[in-house]
Amino acid sequence: MQPIISVTGVSKRYATGFEALKSVDLDIAEGEIFALLGPNGAGKTTLISIICGIVNKSTGTITVGGHDNVAEYRQARALIGLVPQELTTDMWESVWDTVSYSRGLFGLRPDPAHLEKVLRDLSLWEKKDDKIMTLSGGMKRRVLIAKALSHEPRVLFLDEPTAGVDVELRRDMWEMVRGLKADGVTIVLTTHYIEEAEEMADRVGVISGGEIILVEEKAELMRKLGRKELAIQLKEPLSAVPGTLAEYGLDLSKDGHTLTYAYDTQAERTGITRLLRDLDTAGLRLRDLDTRQSTLEDIFVNLVGNGR
Structure with missing residues (x-):
């Protein structure tokens, strides 16, 4: 089976000479939960940003759902939902408006039923008319997740999704991820909370110094090491x-x-x-x-x- 994400020989070198990624090869299967672990500065966010088309790679190729993420960037990007580490949205918008706008960016017809389901799953429905600036930090994080799911992506990237959030949101996140996996969505998770990877992941990749040093089925990794x-x-x-x-x-x-x-x-x-x-x-x-x-x-x- 063709992987839904295929990364081949991808590197990233900045003008300063710093090499953030060093010829990374990585395949991610459709429908799996893949946890990417690594210390600060290992290259996790750089790799995700390159796959999502936010950062340009120096060398290599990437396909998402069989589409080259440069030559066919519209098709590749339409398959991806990204929940970034930082809060990046207009604080003056209402929850409903910002999630609806995110769906519209992909040229999709309005689908109030889908957006309602997303907001209810994230315990945001009662806050749909509230301005984002009035929400707590945990609720703002939920809004980012809702925006990423608004266009029904086949791949969801969660970049440190529960960093600094409460236990309740973390538990809700785990439940949501299980539901998405059951619907066939591929989840790529980066986290410092290794218990999340241990709880959720099917496979684990470890990145250090810009290089993938290990990719293994979680159960097999536990058995072998x-x-x-x-x-x-x-x-x-x-x-x-x-x-x-x-x-x-x-x-x-x-x-x-x-x-x-x-x-x-x-x-x-x-x-x-x-x-x-x-x-x-x-x-x-x-x-x-x-x-x-x-x-x-x-x-x-x-x-x-x-x-x-």
């Missing part, structure tokens, strides 16, 4: 790890009551079974067992920290 820890709580404290258990690389807590065994998620469970058997052979009595798995944030920090 995640680690688990088994905390073994002992009934009687130890002063040191028995020599017969040295091969497991166990860490002993300061109070001597807990042994911690770290292992890859790919490790066979027979390894844990063997460890428990060897603990029994060593005469250690167990009080409790507890496991912890790496989060996506742990993996992300490790990848970026290693410059992979």
Whole structure:
């Protein structure tokens, strides 16, 4: 299946010599939720802006729905909805007027029913006649989302959509994204809140220093790079790890009551079974067992920290 977004060899070099993107290749499948993660200055917003036609690329090609985003920019842009980081709308307009205007920019006929659904889904219907300047920051963010959805795009870019907003809006955003995905809309999300990517994404891309360093199915990424820890709580404290258990690389807590065994998620469970058997052979009595798995944030920090 042809990807709905295809980025090939895209770079961006400014007149100062700074290279914001370095020959980026990326395909995004139709109907998926793709999370693009990276530290500040990694190139996330630059890449999104180039795909959306806001910033000119230095090299490479981009297609959206099979349309070259330069040669066929009208067709490509019509498929895209963008929710930018910054609030960019006329504060004197009403909510209804600004959302209606955004739809009209794409040459579409008025569709009050569609706009009403969008505003209701974003809890904006009761505010439709209010001027944007009177809204709270969270409500203004909802208006940006409504504007991006006004022309029924097939791809929605959410650039740090919940930065600085309340928990309620974040929860509403997640619910809205699930609904859009169910309708076949492709979602591209950039975020500093890694729990959002962990909660929502089908695939995860990591960008650092203008380069895509990893693209992976989220579940597969967790399986391949995640680690688990088994905390073994002992009934009687130890002063040191028995020599017969040295091969497991166990860490002993300061109070001597807990042994911690770290292992890859790919490790066979027979390894844990063997460890428990060897603990029994060593005469250690167990009080409790507890496991912890790496989060996506742990993996992300490790990848970026290693410059992979």
